[in-house]
Amino acid sequence: MTSAAASPGTPSGPSRTPPTAGRMGPRTRKLWLTVHVSVSVGWLGAVAAFLALAVTALGSNDADLVRGAYLAMDVTGWWVLVPLSVACLLTGVVQSLGTHWGLLQHYWVLATLVINLTATVVLVMFLGTLGELTGKLRATGLNDAAVLELRDPSPVVHAAAALVVLLLATGLSVVKPRGRTRYGQRRQMRAVSAIPPADSA
């Protein structure tokens, strides 16, 4: 979730880097930003829907509803959450590398990258374990009592945690808190020293 919309001159932006440092033109940058924001917000919404399914499955005494909710979670996870998380990661990396922000120069970009990577890895691992549960639910001959026994708080815990970290990443992307990494400070120093003084002519 690195909405690295380069805006040189803003208080939190890399205002002293030369204008040629960005690699994307304005149109390309806006296109990538639109795609990145779309998949990021889509991911957040999909996690909210996943959480609703998880809460429904955990709290219901209707075996059909429980079975349906877990199967829907499995499908949603692999066909919506994973593609969106990977798309968010890829577009975020492209967006940051193609703008003045850079991938490793600002703490907020680095933090959103780590959050995105971690969330994606945990998501894939979690869906593997969820698959064990849905595998049992797909098996024939499982009576209602056995289905209700399989109700599990784990999807609620994972989805709630995902919602919190994705909201945190969204907040970081919007606020863009100040702070450069050491690498970013070295880059900034080199960029500043490359600009000739205004009164040198």
Added chain:
Amino acid sequence: MVDAEPGRSREPGRAGQYEPAPRWVKVLLVVGGLLVVGFLVMLLSGGGHGPGRHTGLPAAARAAASP
């Protein structure tokens, strides 16, 4: 005397002269570190991970869920 931009009074680039990480970064690192340690403790203590392992699901249900 030239007015220094807030938070940029020292020039980076030389050893020991980097701006320190902001407080929000340190808070995030501490919280993230605690979560990782908690997760590792849970794994090493045999708690396992995934459906049925988070909040003490009945053993019968865990057995039913395992392949």
